[in-house]
Amino acid sequence: xxxxxxxxxIKEEAASEEARIISEAKEKAKLKxxxxxAQIEVQKKNxxxxxxxxxxxxxxxxxxxxxxxxxxxxxxxxEGLIAKVLEESMKRITEVKKEGFKGNSYSNILAGLIxxxxxxxxxxxxxTSTSTSRGGSELxxxxxxxxxxxSFVTPDMLNKIADEISDGIGAGGVKxxxxxxxxxxxxxxxxxxxxKDGKIEVNNTFEQRMARFSTRLREExxxxxxxxx
Numbered sequence: 001x002x003x004x005x006x007x008x009x010i011k012e013e014a015a016s017e018e019a020r021i022i023s024e025a026k027e028k029a030k031l032k033x034x035x036x037x038a039q040i041e042v043q044k045k046n047x048x049x050x051x052x053x054x055x056x057x058x059x060x061x062x063x064x065x066x067x068x069x070x071x072x073x074x075x076x077x078x079e080g081l082i083a084k085v086l087e088e089s090m091k092r093i094t095e096v097k098k099e100g101f102k103g104n105s106y107s108n109i110l111a112g113l114i115x116x117x118x119x120x121x122x123x124x125x126x127x128t129s130t131s132t133s134r135g136g137s138e139l140x141x142x143x144x145x146x147x148x149x150x151s152f153v154t155p156d157m158l159n160k161i162a163d164e165i166s167d168g169i170g171a172g173g174v175k176x177x178x179x180x181x182x183x184x185x186x187x188x189x190x191x192x193x194x195x196k197d198g199k200i201e202v203n204n205t206f207e208q209r210m211a212r213f214s215t216r217l218r219e220e221x222x223x224x225x226x227x228x229x
Contacts (some may be wrong), residue, residue: 078218086217090188093188093189093206106152107157110189110191111160111161113191114193114204115164116204117192117193118162118202119168120202121201121202137174137195138177138179138196139177139193139195139196140180141178141191141192142183142185142191142192143180143191144184144187144188145184148184155179159178162175162176162177162178178193187205187206188205188206190204190206
């Protein structure tokens with residue numbers, strides 16, 4: 001083989017090798033491109049799924065917020081109605097003091113509150129914590145300045161209430177003594193009855209009774225609101 005033929009042979013082999021290298025490079029590039037496309041497709045799906053999750057979470061957050069706001073509005077409506085009822089009730093106290101309520105004068109209403117409080121104290125203490133040296137149970141009745149100055153409660157009234165309670169206790173029971181205290185309370189009306197030692201008292205002011213009544217009132221309001229739906 002001559003030199004010319006050798007050169008041509010080398011050129012042919014070089015061209016063949018070049019073609020092979022180019023072909024492999026194109027194949028690798030094609031595979032890389034397909035892998036890149038596949039990765040992009042996965043990333044795209046992951047992005048869409050993430051965005052969808054965000055959307056679901058956002059919708060759930062909005063639903064939770066709406067429910068919370070609805071409960072808040074419901075509670076505010078209930079509290080508003082209760083406050084309005086209690087406010088109107090407190091406004092009527094002035095009328096009750098002048099005109100009475102359901103045939104009972106304000107003095108009779110106070111007498112009932114005093115008796116109720118005194119009996120609660122005696123029942124709770126067993127007649128011991130308020131005992132006096134005379135073998136009796138001495139209780140003090142505390143009024144507001146307005147009620148005390150208007151003489152809605154008199155010593156004769158207290159003696160009558162005390163006798164009724166003592167007679168109700170029966171034989172072997174303690175003798176009850178009720179007296180007006182010089183202390184005063186800040187209240188629209190009602191009374192506080194306190195043991196002589198000051199350890200036990202029953203608050204029968206209108207404000208306190210309204211507070212105790214508000215729980216039952218709330219139940220009634222909720223029941224009425226539900227019945228209208």
